[in-house]
Amino acid sequence: MADNIIRIENVTKQFAGGVKAVDSANFNIERGEFFSLLGPSGCGKTTLLRMIAGFEFPTDGEIYIDGQASALIPSYKRPTNMVFQSYAIFPHLNVFDNIAYGLRKDRLSRRELKRRVDEALAMIHLEGFGARRGDQLSGGQRQRVALARALIKRPKVLLLDEPLGALDKKLREEMQIELRELQKNVGITFVFVTHDQEEALSMSDRIAVMGKGVVLQIAPPKELYEAPNSVEVATFIGNINLIDATVRSVAGNEVTLDGPGFGQFRAPAIDGLKTGQKLTAAIRPEKLSLTASRPGANYVEGTIKASAYLGDRSHHHVHVKGRPTPVAVAAQNMDRSMTIGIDPSKPVYVTWDPRSLILLKS
Amino acid sequence: MTASSAPSTAPGFFDRLRAFYLRSDAAKGYVLLSPVMITMVILLAAPLILLVVYSFWTQVGLQVDTTFTTDRYNDVLGKQSYHDIFWRTIGTSSLVTLVTVGLAYPMAYYVAFGVKKYKFVWLILLTIPFWTSYLLRAFAWKVILGFNGVINSGLMTLGVIQEPLEFLLYNQTAVVITLAHAYAAFAILPIYVSLEKIDRTLLEAAADLGDGAWARFWRVTFPLSLPGVIGASLLIFVPTTGDYVTPQLVGGPTGQMIAYSIQVLFLKVGDWPLGAALALSSMAAVGILVMLFVTAMQLAVRQIR
Amino acid sequence: MTKPTRAAKRMGDPGGFLAIFALAYLLFLYVPVLFLPVFSFNDSIFVTFPLKGFTTKWYEQAFADQDMLRALTASLQVGAIASVTATILGLLGAKAVTRYRMPGQNVVTGLIMMPLFIPEIMLGIALLILVNTLFIPLGLFTITIGHIMLCTPFAMAVLTSRLDGFDKSLEEASMDLGESPWMTFWRVTFPLVAPGIISSMLLSFIVSFDEFLLSFFLQGQQPTLPVYIWSQLRFPNKLPGVLALGAVILIVSCILVVIAEWVRQIGTDERKVGVA
Ligand SMILES: Nc1ncnc2c1ncn2[C@@H]1O[C@H](COP(=O)(O)OP(=O)(O)O)[C@@H](O)[C@H]1O
Ligand SMILES: [Mg+2]
Numbered sequence: 001m002a003d004n005i006i007r008i009e010n011v012t013k014q015f016a017g018g019v020k021a022v023d024s025a026n027f028n029i030e031r032g033e034f035f036s037l038l039g040p041s042g043c044g045k046t047t048l049l050r051m052i053a054g055f056e057f058p059t060d061g062e063i064y065i066d067g068q069a070s071a072l073i074p075s076y077k078r079p080t081n082m083v084f085q086s087y088a089i090f091p092h093l094n095v096f097d098n099i100a101y102g103l104r105k106d107r108l109s110r111r112e113l114k115r116r117v118d119e120a121l122a123m124i125h126l127e128g129f130g131a132r133r134g135d136q137l138s139g140g141q142r143q144r145v146a147l148a149r150a151l152i153k154r155p156k157v158l159l160l161d162e163p164l165g166a167l168d169k170k171l172r173e174e175m176q177i178e179l180r181e182l183q184k185n186v187g188i189t190f191v192f193v194t195h196d197q198e199e200a201l202s203m204s205d206r207i208a209v210m211g212k213g214v215v216l217q218i219a220p221p222k223e224l225y226e227a228p229n230s231v232e233v234a235t236f237i238g239n240i241n242l243i244d245a246t247v248r249s250v251a252g253n254e255v256t257l258d259g260p261g262f263g264q265f266r267a268p269a270i271d272g273l274k275t276g277q278k279l280t281a282a283i284r285p286e287k288l289s290l291t292a293s294r295p296g297a298n299y300v301e302g303t304i305k306a307s308a309y310l311g312d313r314s315h316h317h318v319h320v321k322g323r324p325t326p327v328a329v330a331a332q333n334m335d336r337s338m339t340i341g342i343d344p345s346k347p348v349y350v351t352w353d354p355r356s357l358i359l360l361k362s
Numbered sequence: 363m364t365a366s367s368a369p370s371t372a373p374g375f376f377d378r379l380r381a382f383y384l385r386s387d388a389a390k391g392y393v394l395l396s397p398v399m400i401t402m403v404i405l406l407a408a409p410l411i412l413l414v415v416y417s418f419w420t421q422v423g424l425q426v427d428t429t430f431t432t433d434r435y436n437d438v439l440g441k442q443s444y445h446d447i448f449w450r451t452i453g454t455s456s457l458v459t460l461v462t463v464g465l466a467y468p469m470a471y472y473v474a475f476g477v478k479k480y481k482f483v484w485l486i487l488l489t490i491p492f493w494t495s496y497l498l499r500a501f502a503w504k505v506i507l508g509f510n511g512v513i514n515s516g517l518m519t520l521g522v523i524q525e526p527l528e529f530l531l532y533n534q535t536a537v538v539i540t541l542a543h544a545y546a547a548f549a550i551l552p553i554y555v556s557l558e559k560i561d562r563t564l565l566e567a568a569a570d571l572g573d574g575a576w577a578r579f580w581r582v583t584f585p586l587s588l589p590g591v592i593g594a595s596l597l598i599f600v601p602t603t604g605d606y607v608t609p610q611l612v613g614g615p616t617g618q619m620i621a622y623s624i625q626v627l628f629l630k631v632g633d634w635p636l637g638a639a640l641a642l643s644s645m646a647a648v649g650i651l652v653m654l655f656v657t658a659m660q661l662a663v664r665q666i667r
Numbered sequence: 668m669t670k671p672t673r674a675a676k677r678m679g680d681p682g683g684f685l686a687i688f689a690l691a692y693l694l695f696l697y698v699p700v701l702f703l704p705v706f707s708f709n710d711s712i713f714v715t716f717p718l719k720g721f722t723t724k725w726y727e728q729a730f731a732d733q734d735m736l737r738a739l740t741a742s743l744q745v746g747a748i749a750s751v752t753a754t755i756l757g758l759l760g761a762k763a764v765t766r767y768r769m770p771g772q773n774v775v776t777g778l779i780m781m782p783l784f785i786p787e788i789m790l791g792i793a794l795l796i797l798v799n800t801l802f803i804p805l806g807l808f809t810i811t812i813g814h815i816m817l818c819t820p821f822a823m824a825v826l827t828s829r830l831d832g833f834d835k836s837l838e839e840a841s842m843d844l845g846e847s848p849w850m851t852f853w854r855v856t857f858p859l860v861a862p863g864i865i866s867s868m869l870l871s872f873i874v875s876f877d878e879f880l881l882s883f884f885l886q887g888q889q890p891t892l893p894v895y896i897w898s899q900l901r902f903p904n905k906l907p908g909v910l911a912l913g914a915v916i917l918i919v920s921c922i923l924v925v926i927a928e929w930v931r932q933i934g935t936d937e938r939k940v941g942v943a
Contacts, residue, residue: 071384086834399760405794409790465692493877493924498896502703597783604786634796641789
C-alpha cells in the first residue's frame with residue numbers, strides 16, 4: 001500500500017459565480033513524489049492547489065493531508081507551503097527577512113536563525129544576497145527566494161503554482177533541472193502546477209492531466225504519452241493522428257478495424273471490444289514513416305501536402321484519399337541529403353508498426 | 363487548536379459554523395465590513411429614512427402630528443416663492459457647472475497631455491484648494507468683491523474708477539464666481555483621470571487614418587473623456603444645488619438658493635416636516651434633471667462619428 | 668504595461684497656448700486666497716487698498732481670544748476622533764471589499780460613498796432629525812458623529828486604492844508561512860498600507876476641521892472653529908482677526924495636504940514588486 005501524503009476525495013469546488021472550477025476530483029499523492037498538475041489555462045489547477053494550501057475550501061468532498069481531514073484547518077496551520085505564481089516576495093523586507101519570515105514562531109536564537117537562513121541562501125545559490133530588497137532582484141532570483149522561504153519551513157508538501165512561467169526559456173530549462181535535483185535532495189513531496197507539457201513530462205514522477213475541472217488521467221510521464229486513456233489526453237499531450245474507426249473483428253489480442261482513408265488495419269486489442277463498435281484509433285506522428293515504394297502491409301497511400309524542416313526532424317502532412325484531415329508524419333533527418341528525398345508529385349506510402357496504434361473508447 | 367483537533371466523527375455545531383466561516387468569502391467579508399456598514403446605516407440611511415418619514419407629518423406648534431399626509435408636498439408645490447428659488451438654484455448651479463467644467467477641461471488636458479515632468483506637482487497644486495477650507499475661500503471672495511473690497515479699492519487706488527462698482531457683490535454673478543472657484547478641483551480630477559487613461563496609440567491610429575489635430579480631438583479624445591466630463595458635471599451640479607455658505611456670504615437677496623429656505627424652515631421657523639418635504643422634492647427634481655442631462659449627453663455623443 | 672512610444676507621447680500635445688491658460692488658471696485658484704494672508708498683516712481695520720503698513724497685531728488679537736481658542740480646541744478634538752474613527756472603519760471596510768467577494772457588496776459601498784454625492788444640507792437636516800428622534804442633546808458629540816459619517820467615504824477611498832495596489836498573494840504568503848490573519852495584518856498588511864493610513868487620517872482630519880454646515884446644524888453650546896468664524900463674520904471689527912486666523916488655517920491645511928499626498932505616493936513603486 002502506497003504511503004499517501006495527500007488524499008483528495010470527491011473534491012468539487014463551485015465558485016459563487018457558478019463556475020465549477022474542480023469537479024469531483026479523486027486521487028492520491030504519494031509521500032516524496034514529484035507530482036504535477038497539467039492542463040490548459042483555466043482548467044482548475046490553481047484552484048485545486050489553493051484548496052490543498054487552505055486558501056479555498058471545497059464545496060464538496062474532503063482533502064486529507066498526512067491522514068488528517070483539512071476542512072477545519074486554516075492555511076496557517078497546514079503542513080504545506082506554497083511558491084506563488086507571482087512569487088509574493090514581501091516588498092518591505094529584504095531577502096534575509098523574507099526567508100526568515102516563517103520562522104518567527106520557532107523562536108530561534110539569532111545565531112541559529114542566521115545559520116538556517118544562510119543555509120537556505122546557499123541552497124538557492126544566493127549567498128551574500130541577504131541584505132538585498134525584493135525590488136532589487138531579478139525574476140529568477142525572486143523565484144529562488146520564494147522557494148527558499150517555503151522550504152526553510154520544512155513542509156510536508158511543497159506546492160508550486162507555475163513557478164517557472166515568468167522566466168525566459170533558457171533560465172526556465174536550467175531551473176527545471178535544478179528544481180528536480182532539489183526535490184530529490186530534500187525528499188519533500190512537490191505538487192507542481194504547469195500548463196507546459198514538456199515541463200511536466202521532463203520533471204514529474206506522476207502527472208495528473210486536467211481539463212475543464214475534471215482530472216482526466218493520472219500516470220507517469222511515459223505512460224501518459226504512450227498510453228493515454230482518452231482522446232482529450234492524447235491530443236493535449238504531444239501531437240497525434242486520430243482515426244474514427246469501426247471494429248471489424250477481434251482475434252485474441254489483435255483487432256481489425258476499418259477507418260476512412262485507412263481501409264482495414266490491425267491494432268493491439270483492448271478489453272471489451274465488440275464487432276461493429278465505433279472508437280478512435282490514434283497514432284503518434286513519429287511512429288509513422290514515409291517510403292517511396294509500396295510496402296508489404298500496414299500502410300496507406302497519399303501525397304505530400306506540406307513539409308516543414310526542423311533540423312533534427314521534418315514534419316510532413318500527407319493527404320490520404322477518403323480522410324478529411326491530413327496524416328501528420330514526423331521523420332528523423334538521418335542523412336544529410338538536401339532534399340526530402342521524396343517527390344511531392346508522386347504518391348508516397350505511410351507505414352507503421354501495428355503495435356504503435358492506440359485504441360481509445362469515447 | 364480547538365475544534366480541529368477533536369476526533370470528528372459527527373461534526374458539532376461549532377465545527378460546522380467554523381467550516382462555514384472558513385469557506386465563505388461572504389461571511390469573512392461581512393465580518394470586516396460590518397463596523398463601517400452599521401455606522402453608515404445608523405448615521406446615513408436611518409436619518410434619510412427619518413427625513414422621508416418626517417415629510418409626511420405635520421408641525422403643530424412645538425409638536426409633530428404623526429398622521430400620514432401628503433399636504434407638505436402640496437404646500438411646497440403650491441408656493442410660488444419656492445418654485446422661484448428652486449429654478450434660480452438650478453440656473454445658478456447649471457451656470458457654475460458650465461463655467462467650471464469649461465475652464466477645467468483645458469486645464470486637465472494640459473496636465474494630461476502637455477506636462478511631461480512634475481505631473482505630480484501639478485496635481486497637488488490643483489488638489490490643494492479642494493482640501494482647504496471652503497468657508498474661508500468663500501470668505502476671501504467676499505473680501506475681494508466687496509463694496510469696499512479688494513477689487514474696488516484697488517481699481518480706485520489705481521484711478522481706473524472713481525466710484526465703487528456695485529455690481530460685484532451680492533448677486534448671482536458673485537455666487538457663480540465663488541462657486542466656480544470653490545469647485546474647481548471637483549472638475550479637474552475626474553476629467554484628468556479620463557484623459558490620462560486614453561491610450562495614446564489610438565491618437566496615432568487616428569492620425570494614421572488621416573485625421574488632423576482638431577479632428578483627432580473631436581473624434582477620439584473628447585468622446586473618450588466624456589465619462590470624466592459627465593462625472594465632473596455631476597460632482598459640481600448636485601452639491602452646489604444644496605450650497606448654503608456661498609449665497610449667504612456673497613449672494614445678497616437676488617443670489618439666494620434653496621438651501622437657505624430649508625435652513626430657515628429647520629432652524630428659524632421650526633417647521634421640520636415642511637423643510638423635509640422641500641428638501642426631498644428639490645432633491646428629487648435635481649435627480650430627474652441629472653438623469654435627463656446624462657441621457658442627453660450620451661445621445662449627443664452617439665452623433666460623433 | 669507597455670510604455671507609449673515617444674511619438675505616441677507627443678500625440679495630442681497641446682503646445683504653448685494651453686500652458687499660458689494653465690498658469691492663468693493657477694493664478695485664479697490661488698490669488699484670491701492669498702489676499703487673506705496679505706491683508707492679515709495690514710495695519711487697518713478695513714480690507715482695502717492701499718495697504719497701510721505691516722502689523723502682527725491681528726494675530727495677537729485673534730490668539731488672545733478665549734472663545735476662539737475654545738473653538739479651536741473643540742475642532743481639534745472633533746477632528747482627531749473623527750479622523751481616527753473614520754480611518755479604522757475605512758480600513759476594515761477597504762480590506763473587506765478588496766479581499767472578498769460578497770453578495771450585495773455594491774449596495775454597501777454605494778451607501779458608504781453616498782455622502783460625497785448628496786448635498787451637505789441634506790445630511791445636516793437628516794442627522795438633526797435623527798439626533799432629535801433619539802433625544803441626543805446637541806453638542807460636540809453630535810458634531811463628531813456627523814463628521815465621522817462625512818469622513819468615512821474619504822478614508823474608504825484612500826485605503827481601498829492603497830489595498831488594491833498590492834498583491835493579495837502577499838497576505839496569503841504570510842498565512843501560508845504560518846502567521847494567523849491577525850499577525851499577517853501586523854507583519855504584512857499594516858506596513859504596506861501605513862502610508863495610506865497616515866494619508867487617510869490627515870485628509871479626514873482636514874475634512875472635519877474645515878467642515879462648517881454639518882457642525883452648524885448639529886451644534887450645541889460649544890461651536891467648532893468654522894462655526895465660530897461664521898458667527899464673527901457679522902462684526903466688521905472682527906474681520907482682521909478672522910483674516911489672521913484664516914491665513915493660519917489655510918497655511919496649516921496646505922502643509923497637511925502636501926504631506927498627505929506625498930505620503931500616499933510613498934512606496935507605490937516598490938509595492939508593485941509583489942504584483943509584477
Ligand atoms: N475566486 C474565483 N471566483 C470565481 N471564479 C474563479 C475564481 N478563481 C478561479 N475561478 C474560475 O475557475 C476556473 C479555474 O481557474 P484556475 O484554477 O485559476 O485555473 P488554472 O490555474 O488551471 O488556469 C476559471 O474558469 C476561473 O475563471
Ligand atoms: Mg493558474
